[in-house]
Amino acid sequence: MAFVSQAVDRVFKMNVEMMGLQLLLPEIFVLTMACIVLVLDLFLHDRNRVVTYGLSQLTLFGALALVIALADGDSHTAMFGTYVADPMASLAKAFVMLVVFAVFLYSKDYLRQRDLFKGEYYVLGLFGVLGMMVMISAHSYLTLYLGLELLSLSLYAMVAFHRDSGVASEAAMKYFVLGALASGMLLYGMSLIYGITGSLNIAEVAASIGAMAELELALIFALSFVVLGLAFKLGAVPFHMWIPDVYHGAPTCVTLFIGSAPKIAAFAMAMRLLAESLGGVQADWGGMLAILAVLSLAVGNVIAIAQANLKRMLAYSTISHVGFLLLGILSGTVEGYASALFYAITYAIMAAAAFGMIILLSRTGFEADTLEDFKGLNARSPWHAFLMLLVMFSMAGVPPTVGFYAKLAVIQAVVGVDLLWLALVAVFFSIIGAFYYLRVVKLMYFDEPLDSQPLEYGTDMHVAISVNGLAILLLGLFPGALMSACMAAMGL
């Protein structure tokens, strides 16, 4: 018996090592657990639904532990070069786990109050996380696309998750149709690149573009489609139309999910596609991204002013933040990529706190998603008003919050490649942006409350959102560690 088990062990180990499967352990773990949760949930009574929740959180925790354990600071490929585990992937995945952990936690009471506390939300969420992980670690266009679609399909379903809500169904439909269109564009671009270079592998594509004596027109053509698809997924102007409707229409806990962690994954996708595989034509996509960035900053910040619904306002604010993210990427330097990674991570943290606060203010039968609902929060709960104040000032980029360093790093990267005008455009629009964030602070601190009902929240929610809000302040006071981690992730 011992002999057999040893042999099995050896064969298994050999296979695992040959394929580099141990690198995929976090993904395998999440997939397995998602399936277990899915099946287990079928047999659970409604009152035991909390088991699903607990297992989902455990999954994220375990995956985080695996990601950290496997991170060794080097880059390895697996699955015949279609998968890569590098420092950037570890960092991005770790923060995806942390942010989704917060998202799941914030969602629990919200779902309960609306009779939506079902396993589907968590199962879809876990599959979404798996999609993000695959996107982040993709080293082939096919892997990238698979990850993206896994994420997108989970998100479409999550938006439509509140079956009886007309707005949500409309949002889901819009999201699905437009998202499918964008995926098509991206896929078309990828297939053209395959036609030109004869490979889907990111390293091989990069090598064959690098070896080209002169650039083919077809490559630029393909690049346009890739950039277009990416811009759509990121929500950059003029491909931003879906964002406000989806953010607004989706149940707040889903908006929270869509608005936070996927930004990190989308950044990673942009890095894999543009910086790693198409780095040779940086001059071309840099210019395209510059146009997208300026438009996003302008449209996002200006239209956000006109919003009365906080979810819509945050949607437009996302668009403007995407503009900043693109600025970091388009600089085409390692510092720029690191600054964009820093931006994506901090944005995800800020967005989680902002939407979390909406959830905290909501209660059974009441959605606190308009600006009016935040009136006089300081009188109702000074601590939560203070946390929201931190989030708002951080989004506006005012020190000593982390949002300031995110903007500082990006502007520094842009100035570093002599694109001073872009830096000036960015800061100019951030002045306009400051206005609508200030308005939220104004409502919370200067106005009298309209709603005198006490806030309903559990201890876990209270602790989590406090940690989340204080993280914004603490990362702002001591940004060094995260900044160095981002630099290290980019190989600096």
Added chain:
Amino acid sequence: MLSELPLLSLLIWVPILGGIAVLAAGDREPWGARSLALITSLLTFLLSIPLFTGFDTGTAAMQFEELTPWVAAFDINYHLGVDGISVPLIILTTFTTVLVVLAGWEVIRKRVAQYMAAFLIMEGLMIGVFAALDAVLFYVFWEGMLIPMFLIIGIWGGPRRVYATIKFFLYTFFGSVFMLVALIYMYIQSGSFGILDFHLLPLGMTEQILIFIAFLLAFAVKVPMWPVHTWLPDAHVEAPTGGSVILAAIMLKIGGYGFLRFSLPITPDASQELDWLIISLSLIAVVYIGFVAIVQQDMKKLIAYSSIAHMGFATLGFFLIFAIIENTGTAQGALLGLEGGMVQMISHGFISGALFLCVGVLYDRMHSREISDYGGVVNTMPIFGAFMVLFAMANSGLPGTSGFIGEFMVILASFKANFWYAFLAATTLMLGAAYSLWLVKRVVFGEVGNKQVAQLQDVNRREFLILGVLAAAVLLLGLWPAPLVDLMHATLENLLAHVLVSKL
């Protein structure tokens, strides 16, 4: 023993942590919050005294330096240090905060803990601005300062407080983001965020002019200079008394400090090239805003406009240096201009703070700032009347008060530059007297205006203490300015020598 303490860090963090403690104490025990705030502010003031006594006036080098790496990835350091320019401003800050805490003692009834905490935190941030020697650290304090002030005006302000505070925030934010781009540009050029490294960084003329303009946007809004001054009257009028005092006494000085710490030494050639611009704007502030002040109906607005005019003197003094050197060939007169500007800033800190506190005393009793609602206050409040007359006299530059010294030095310096500069600057002696004395005539003297005035109670002990301390400071500085001038002398001399060396 004292020299081993990280004095500047203590000065920054004691009030901030004290403020957090006050916040934590909460409103249930307003007396506790008040006492804790007073103790913290007194402690901070005491901590700032060794800065003065232990300061070596013989050197222009930075003293009490602290240097710790902060964000290694960007070479950002927690670098603090003070010289003759920053020490008086820091002491002004700690001194004024004690008075502000006292001034809000009984008057503020709504959210006392938050009010006190906001002022304490702001004190720490303002000291940070004056002590920071790293550009990003400076910027963090500079912008961070806006948050408490935004809340102070917005929560405890007057009827149009929301308009005023958002205007205040956006104006200042507008100015400062361009400064941020300039700082980043210089970081890329020099590889360091050290302000002292920026001083030595060679820059071409075009770069200097652009950087100068970026700084100008930031500092001109803060000072404020005409034509970006319009936020100030609004902010002053709507702010609670304490907010107005801090705004006038310290925040405006941060703009002037910026010119001395950044604009002049970093872009000396652009400063020389564009000195006409600053001089013109300063003279417009002195003359035009002086006229505007005369016609104000609201006491706080009048003092706000007079602040703009007086700060015009400070900026005038700073930027006269090039014209003086060109005219006379010696640095002596130029130094007079710089010193005059600095003395003017400190003196204005005392006087404008005192005047706002005087208005606060009246407002607490009558709930009106309209000049026409008063008249004959001296009949019912003789002690208050005496204080108000003294401060108004100081505001118009009466010899023997601190207001005289700064104005006189700057006018004297401007004679060496150009007769017409001096002529226009000297109109302040008339305009200042006109608006200050007319204010006093209408409010303090004359027949008792109405029933309410007839029932006024004179200042209580707390108010007497506040105004008395300020009166002493105004007179002391007016009669014996030597310690202040000695404190700044070496630093300003060094600054002047640095500015006169072209970077091209």
